[in-house]
Amino acid sequence: MKGNTLQPMTMPFRVGNVAPDPEREHAAPVRIPIGPEATLLKEPLLGRYASTRRDIDLDMDAMRAARSRGELPPFGGPWFGGMEKDVAWVNTTRVIGDASDAEELTRAEVTGRKDSVVMLDALREHSPAFKDGRLLHTSTQIGVRETRCLLGAYTLTGDDIRTQARFDDGIAVGCWPIDVRPAGDVGVHAMYVPLPYEIPYRSLLPRKTDNLLVAGRCISVDREALGSARVGATCAATGRAAGVAAALAATGGKQPRQLDAGQLRTAVRAQGGRVTPPAH
Structure with missing residues (x-):
């Protein structure tokens, strides 16, 4: 989309x-x-x-x-x-x-x-x-903030970020503000600064297509969630999760959507990745 x-x-x-x-x-x-x-x-x-x-x-x-x-x-x-x-x-x-x-x-x-x-x-x-x-x-090339996003099994929303929604299949944590740059004129724009939030594995999965995982700023998110999840560190976190999921699917002879979310979360944690926000 x-x-x-x-x-x-x-x-x-x-x-x-x-x-x-x-x-x-x-x-x-x-x-x-x-x-x-x-x-x-x-x-x-x-x-x-x-x-x-x-x-x-x-x-x-x-x-x-x-x-x-x-x-x-x-x-x-x-x-x-x-x-x-x-x-x-x-x-x-x-x-x-x-x-x-x-x-x-x-x-x-x-x-x-x-x-x-x-x-x-x-x-x-x-x-x-x-x-x-x-x-x-x-810069070596112009920085692109937004083009297409996946229509995924779950679409992460700005409301999910604001409410710190929890997911059984959370595989990464984001924390950047909801930073939607206006297409118009000059200056600065208001940004909502959230508490750290979870990104579900289902946002990396296409709704129907098999043998495919999506990571980075083109995961399944709405406009507001994209404003936060598009930044480099968060893209790296979803990239790690996608890589781990691809390896588990390949070695287990499964489709990515057939993976056990608990197994994936455990594997990401074992590499030092966060799947839940830090306790306050």
């Missing part, structure tokens, strides 16, 4: 010769003053704490005004990261398109690289840290 609208793609880029505030540590952990209960993260906290770099100042109002005048392409954040003080990883470009279409994906790649140059010029103008910054490289 594929929605009528898709989350925008992003072409991250890295900038060298950055001069952040020397008095602030670039790698200090960012601890948002919310929780431990689940909550909605929104402005003003979201704008202040979404970026992992606390040492880079930016005139966001000026950048948003420039966008409203049509001087900048659509952008998010910007959000900054990076392991080195004088090198910043930048997550900001927003490219609308359908990455399941080869022509659309090609256009998005070209647009994302062009927009990276434009956004760096804007950062030079509106952030003292980027005054003498130079583009080191763009």
Whole structure:
């Protein structure tokens, strides 16, 4: 299945010769003053704490005004990261398109690289840290958040995440916010920050097709659940479960849907994987 609208793609880029505030540590952990209960993260906290770099100042109002005048392409954040003080990883470009279409994906790649140059010029103008910054490289390929998702034996929903639904066949744990990037304009967007939640094995299983398992951001989820489950660490967890399930099915002479969920959960745990959220 594929929605009528898709989350925008992003072409991250890295900038060298950055001069952040020397008095602030670039790698200090960012601890948002919310929780431990689940909550909605929104402005003003979201704008202040979404970026992992606390040492880079930016005139966001000026950048948003420039966008409203049509001087900048659509952008998010910007959000900054990076392991080195004088090198910043930048997550900001927003490219609308359908990455399941080869022509659309090609256009998005070209647009994302062009927009990276434009956004760096804007950062030079509106952030003292980027005054003498130079583009080191763009990402090897554009980041795709959403295309098709499986129609599975069970569809994980945003409500399942909010209520911390438990499943007898839980095989992975997610914890990222329900992060659905708007396809429209600029800035930040509200995100619901859940408690850790379970992902059922049935969301990796097609409804009818045998000899097939699905992992990563294309498992069976609704739009809200995809906003959380699509991130890398969660994709790795469902990938581990799919790999273990494939091995058990092959060695046991069974279809993946015939596996005993308890056996699969035990095998995932034996590899150090989590199948239930940690106790609070």
